[in-house]
Amino acid sequence: MNTGFSKNIENLINDLRNQNSVTNPMVLEMVESYKLTEQDVAQYFSYNHSPDESYGRQLIYDNGNFKILLMSWKPGDFTAIHNHGYTEWGCVYFFGEATHRLYSVTNDELKIIQKDNFQKGQIASVSGNLTHMMGNSSSKNFSTLHIYGSNSQQSDVSKDAIVYLPELDKEVTTMGSAYLNMDKQLILSEKPLINVSNELVADYFSLVKLFYECNGLSPLLRNMEKKLGNRSIN
Numbered sequence: 001m002n003t004g005f006s007k008n009i010e011n012l013i014n015d016l017r018n019q020n021s022v023t024n025p026m027v028l029e030m031v032e033s034y035k036l037t038e039q040d041v042a043q044y045f046s047y048n049h050s051p052d053e054s055y056g057r058q059l060i061y062d063n064g065n066f067k068i069l070l071m072s073w074k075p076g077d078f079t080a081i082h083n084h085g086y087t088e089w090g091c092v093y094f095f096g097e098a099t100h101r102l103y104s105v106t107n108d109e110l111k112i113i114q115k116d117n118f119q120k121g122q123i124a125s126v127s128g129n130l131t132h133m134m135g136n137s138s139s140k141n142f143s144t145l146h147i148y149g150s151n152s153q154q155s156d157v158s159k160d161a162i163v164y165l166p167e168l169d170k171e172v173t174t175m176g177s178a179y180l181n182m183d184k185q186l187i188l189s190e191k192p193l194i195n196v197s198n199e200l201v202a203d204y205f206s207l208v209k210l211f212y213e214c215n216g217l218s219p220l221l222r223n224m225e226k227k228l229g230n231r232s233i234n
């Protein structure tokens, strides 16, 4: 075991490695029991990520059937809308208040079903078909700890994650990354976007606008702007 891990992270990894099979209630209980702090993961902060990564994403540990990552969110950082591939169990632990959207995908239509934020100290369950989007609408940096696991896959548990990109009218698959303005090398396959309402596009636009503006990428929002009736981007 890499002794560079904090005691809490090392114990969490050992706990997960010692299980033959893990469920979401089990992983939630484990993570809750360690009372993690940002000091446990400070060595994985990546707030200085490049603009083609719309949030910091650092791998802490990958055992094949599960992996642990630390995501770092500067003000304006956001994921695209995405799911989690082959993930069967997992969670997100919030070290700060994150803006969050939950979506459903039915009959070839993507719909918003919840707009509640997650608060510091909360833990959210993750499974492969969880379709969501998260980011930082505040003025302060914060990080989140992510665990993705499988009882049947021995590698690449978040492979074939679907990422929905209204700004490009596309949906793509990746190994698990869900960046806005993603490098083409991260894309495994792509196809036209399923149906989305104007309400969804307007909400998405309001969330991602700051990231695109801060990185000189506003022209990439033109497509959505047109859909929204030529509203000005400024």
Ligand SMILES: [Fe+2]
Pocket (backbone or CB within 6 Å): 082, 083, 084, 132
């Ligand atoms: Fe996610």
